[in-house]
């Protein structure tokens with residue numbers, strides 16, 4: 001099942017999500033979220049982005065696309081991460097990098113600061129405790145997704161001047177998304 005992705009302006013993206021307590025049905029939810037994410041050509045998708053205020057996300061590490069060949073994203077999957085109740089227990093270094101978000105389609109910010117290396121403790125789709133050490137790009141993806149569980153969007157990690165510039169440059173597009181987010185909420189509430 002492909003979910004509609006909640007856009008900037010939807011209040012669910014601003015809420016602190018609740019811990020996952022019931023792991024029944026999480027495997028199916030993960031599959032649906034992955035399908036939604038592949039369809040939207042993303043690298044990660046957090047539960048609040050489909051309207052579920054739960055501490056849960058999926059992320060994928062892709063292989064590079066062979067040059068000149070167009071492959072379905074699914075064929076390029078190197079590793080899938082299904083992550084419930086993540087906690088960053090260690091961070092090291094700082095790097096700036098480019099980020100975008102499926103809830104702010106088409107908008108990107110360069111120089112989003114993130115820890116270079118992290119250790120994350122979490123539970124898998126069956127509730128088993130897991131830990132990972134990540135660096136570089138996947139460390140960035142995890143920090144972006146974990147921020148979603150706190151109601152934080154990537155541009156809010158920018159230093160003040162760059163954050164204000166981002167909002168200013170994308171003012172019209174952001175207003176359009178807010179309008180679309182409200183329309184989707186209305187549609188969903190009417191069944």
Ligand code: ZN
Pocket residue numbers: 100101102103144148
């Ligand atoms: Zn995002």
